[in-house]
Amino acid sequence: MQESIIQQGVDLLIFGMGTVFVFLTVLVIATLGMSSFIRRFFPDAVAPVTEPAPTTPSNSVDPRHLAIIKAAIEKHRNKQ
Amino acid sequence: MQESIIQQGVDLLIFGMGTVFVFLTVLVIATLGMSSFIRRFFPDAVAPVTEPAPTTPSNSVDPRHLAIIKAAIEKHRNKQ
Amino acid sequence: MQESIIQQGVDLLIFGMGTVFVFLTVLVIATLGMSSFIRRFFPDAVAPVTEPAPTTPSNSVDPRHLAIIKAAIEKHRNKQ
Amino acid sequence: MDNLLGLWQESGLYLMTPGQMVMIAVGLLLLFLAINKNFEPLLLVPIGFGGILANIPGAELASSAVDAALHGAHPDVLAAFAHTLGLEIGSSLEAVKDAYNHASVSVQSQLSLQAADFGYSNGMLYNFYSVAIASGIAPLVIFMGVGAMTDFGPLLANPKTLFLGAAAQFGIFATIMGAVGMSYLGWMDFSIADAAAIGIIGGADGPTAIYVSSLLAPELLGAIAVAAYSYMALVPLIQPPIMRALTTEEERKISMTQLRVVSKREKIAFPIVVLILVAMLLPSAAPLLGMFCFGNLMKECGVVDRLSDTAQNALINITTIFLGLSVGSKLAADKFLDPKTLGILALGIVAFGIGTAMGVLMAKLMNKFSEHKLNPLIGSAGVSAVPMAARVSNRVGLEANPQNFLLMHAMGPNVAGVIGSAVAAGVMISMVQSMGG
Amino acid sequence: MDNLLGLWQESGLYLMTPGQMVMIAVGLLLLFLAINKNFEPLLLVPIGFGGILANIPGAELASSAVDAALHGAHPDVLAAFAHTLGLEIGSSLEAVKDAYNHASVSVQSQLSLQAADFGYSNGMLYNFYSVAIASGIAPLVIFMGVGAMTDFGPLLANPKTLFLGAAAQFGIFATIMGAVGMSYLGWMDFSIADAAAIGIIGGADGPTAIYVSSLLAPELLGAIAVAAYSYMALVPLIQPPIMRALTTEEERKISMTQLRVVSKREKIAFPIVVLILVAMLLPSAAPLLGMFCFGNLMKECGVVDRLSDTAQNALINITTIFLGLSVGSKLAADKFLDPKTLGILALGIVAFGIGTAMGVLMAKLMNKFSEHKLNPLIGSAGVSAVPMAARVSNRVGLEANPQNFLLMHAMGPNVAGVIGSAVAAGVMISMVQSMGG
């Protein structure tokens, strides 16, 4: 039993880590294939621009837009 | 059994279509009655305007407003 | 039984009202203690402003902002 | 022809009972009050509509599968039910119904599966009720949302207004005495649990009333909820005469000093303080006050704004829709059209009146012992009915002194009343359950 | 090594059946149509994706615990199931499956607990299906949201367009005849309940179709939903040839008078009128039309805008996500790859065609008796498929007369079609259930 839990841990380590590497390796290959296929046969008419900022998952409102809107409101209020 | 399913289908056709027509006919009458009652006894003070555009169920933001807001943001950004 | 329901009602009245007063009295004391502790040891760097308007639970959009935004849209529309 | 006859015999006109017709009229009345008179429309529109749906004859939207099977009363079904209930085969429908209502939960759940075997299923509104109210979840989620919309600033600036919120809860307990008195006199047949559930109308707080009555007196829930929301809407009519009668012109003119500035940190600490006191003193109030404080903490802590926004909008709105329809399911004619409903309506308005009076009198009492005078008009806001009662205090105050804005001062007792009735709810649930009520 | 072998034997490549491969391709096709061709993407993206998930071999996402246990087919499990089902120990897997499918609800729920005892659990999509569709709740909530997005103004301005919405429902019933005919000829094995569920495709209304088939023919739900949404997306291709064939150039040029102004009060009263008629005449349509009218009342009454907004946005979106994935669970290969699916696809397009034709012909018939001529092109909008069919009417109208804007006129029959098919759904559910279908 004590032996066996170590054995089970080693099994998890080997097969688990192996699966992760195999799966992600296949995914690298598939992704490269998919990308080159699409870039070759279905290029976009207009080149899209990569987003300049990173995704910030916990923040759903674009802070720049927020700032602009706030500024607009502020300005309007000052005029009154 | 084979006879019977045809019979059941015919029953559905006759009573189903009949119910649809009867129900909607009663609804036409009830609606006309309701409308004339309301227009006679509870006319609106100010005539409301019928919406100029059709309902677009799959689009929850008024596209015109969106365009205006976008334009405003754009303008503000250009000023900076 | 008839006696007993009156007795139960009186029990509820006495212990219920008593608990409400005891609990809220303790809460008054705890709140005063908490406030004086915080004001003494963790005063805010900048004094916050109390909200000028009452909470209006059933209205989730600040009506003033709404008015400003509407005005902005109106203005933009007129320019077009 | 059988089909045509069948359709006619399944039509509402053929099946409708006078009771259902009356209840449909009641539903229409609630819609009218909500839409035209602005009576708590967020709740009364769904409740009124749900009440009409619950009374559509033949649709059985508010019935469980077992109710529907009993209503169908097919001999095979009754025989099977009688067997499960340990009755002799051939028992009357009444006997089966009676045994079912007194059966244990495990037997009821067996009957439920049996009804499904016979092809019966729960009605739509019954399912809504089970998920939203019987589980207790909808009132708690709404309370969390209310917490996220509540500003304790005015209360923190003047904590002694909590006493006003405490005093106004006397309306709850006086109403309980009224209900048990009616039972004692033989006018009504209210149990102590019923009486407690009726009393909570005096808390002037919708989710608390629904939560308590779902636990203590589910069959009265429809009448209690309708009474609670209707009287909350009627606060501008109910309170002012009482407030004027109990105060002098001089008292109504008392001008209160401006509230001090309350810091963000105090506002964050307050829900935690309440929570800890609940944990130490009154565990039975933990579900209600726990969720309320959680909502308020989300609002004030400033680091989970997206959760707070959702609790105040999408989540509370979704829950309100289903809560309202579910309450409507309790407006089925056979449950609602009962003399008890009249008793509940009568007791409910008394509850509001007494709560109002006690709040005002408490303020006058506190003025005897305190240097900083309170305007006693803010005492009536202690019943809660947020924010209506606070607005009433302000309005009556302005009549006496056009320069005297009481609104912010009245918000303190107003939110104190929410805490007060949640405390009362906790202690009542705990006491009634230990009375075997 | 055992582990390595185990992993390989659990991998999709080892386990995948040809049927699953085909269904994954079908799922990808649905995604392609939704994303690239804009085929009702709000539903077909979740349905297509759910369909792929349901066909991942070994993951059993669309299976109940009992299905998974039967698929595992361990002798101990089969023996226990056979015992519960009253079969002799050692019964074949087929015998156990068969007995399970015909067992009563209480026995099935016992097996469900037994499967849990053996460590099996329901798949993710199976759970979604149970909660969202088997309970009936998701289609009803979506219908409520659609109600909150529907403007009955054009219909109220010209109520007789309701007849167009009635006539177009003939597509439903003609399709039922087609389905029973196929059964009669021995081509397919549709029961009367199956036939009714297939017919409802002709209602051109997604939630109605899903609601009806979840009650009458759950095993056909996948095919019926896919057919309904696909053909709704194809309305711009299906309808115009039929419309042109049945009308003359002159008729298509008919110009209609501008619609009168409809007051707020009429719009508020309309859903209540519909509800009362349902209560009096057709209780079986109460769930669908009740929720639809409730949504519309929330929109129009103007006092519960926050509820109406939520019903139109957060709530309908959340429900759509789970409804779509749940429908996808019914695209599992062993259920979907059946000759019946071909029959359903064939009958569905006929249903759309007949509904379109009858709407147009009804408009022509009404013109014979009425002074105010209708442009018969608006008749085709009576099938519903909101708002696509109304746009098609407008577009075909503009071809004939570039000054003639039919869009608002076509919205009347368009929303009438929604009511019409909900009425048809109610009467069919009621009749089929009383046929013992």
Next chain:
Amino acid sequence: MDNLLGLWQESGLYLMTPGQMVMIAVGLLLLFLAINKNFEPLLLVPIGFGGILANIPGAELASSAVDAALHGAHPDVLAAFAHTLGLEIGSSLEAVKDAYNHASVSVQSQLSLQAADFGYSNGMLYNFYSVAIASGIAPLVIFMGVGAMTDFGPLLANPKTLFLGAAAQFGIFATIMGAVGMSYLGWMDFSIADAAAIGIIGGADGPTAIYVSSLLAPELLGAIAVAAYSYMALVPLIQPPIMRALTTEEERKISMTQLRVVSKREKIAFPIVVLILVAMLLPSAAPLLGMFCFGNLMKECGVVDRLSDTAQNALINITTIFLGLSVGSKLAADKFLDPKTLGILALGIVAFGIGTAMGVLMAKLMNKFSEHKLNPLIGSAGVSAVPMAARVSNRVGLEANPQNFLLMHAMGPNVAGVIGSAVAAGVMISMVQSMGG
């Protein structure tokens, strides 16, 4: 007097155990860290608050009806339970508890009904846990929302960074070895299922950790979730020393070429490619990766923006509130205050450290074979902890070279780490369940 005594004996002060007091302090600490130190507040505010609620003495909010009945320990109840469990009447409370914990699901569900017969009901948090976590739904819905917020652009521009996400998962498996080692040495009593659940902390991904531990080690879920979120918040402290120790100044200065433009079509195709690989190679990862890819497809496909918005906002927020409170229910003192918790906290931080190190070392290894040099600092982002770890890579990179912006480059391994740990989760669930763990 009985009532007064009853109230006191039901009060928290009378009932509170030292353990509950400690756990309330832990809950307050979590709130402090979340609110003042910004430790993953979206999760730790609900978890901390839920933890306090779960430890309110007498409220039994985190207990099932059966737990509450066992806690009450009334002789009649124990006798009835003993009978159902097949024990002799008069068995000790311990014996009944033990038999209950080892009973089959069907027997447990019988006891549950029996407890209801005696008037016990599930606590609020227990219900939240059952619906949100035990069903598996809440972590999956959050994963869908995360998918809808993830931009795979940087990963698609440089797919070989997937290897960094793979290498960092070594933290998971090394931790498993640590846990089984502790068991081997007799320090702790972790089963292989416990070890796997603890290992997943190294995946640095909240929903994955909660999903895995709800399946493999529900009683450890509280500690695992607290460890996972706390260490994710501590990434800016944990990672930099390791990153600096394993890299030279030169390596940290490596400047990477700008990422290529990735087309919309590639972004749409990527989640579908992942899904198909999952279907072919690793069905056990289908729930997690399926929902993740579904969320991402909704975001990228551009035709279901309203669903994507809801998945990213209302739906994920609602789910987060209930997920957090549910996790809090697992902070009840009798479960959490166990030496195992210390073991979990110790192992968790090791897991983060090893994952970070392996990511960095993998980047250095890849540089040996590749022309386009990677800055090894982006390797540490492979543990996921999105987007914190990527920001740490950027910050440490700027220290070495103020012109070198690594943020976008680090987002590739960062999201690769999410996929990597979902794959690891799938393979572990499948292997452990087949080990009979």
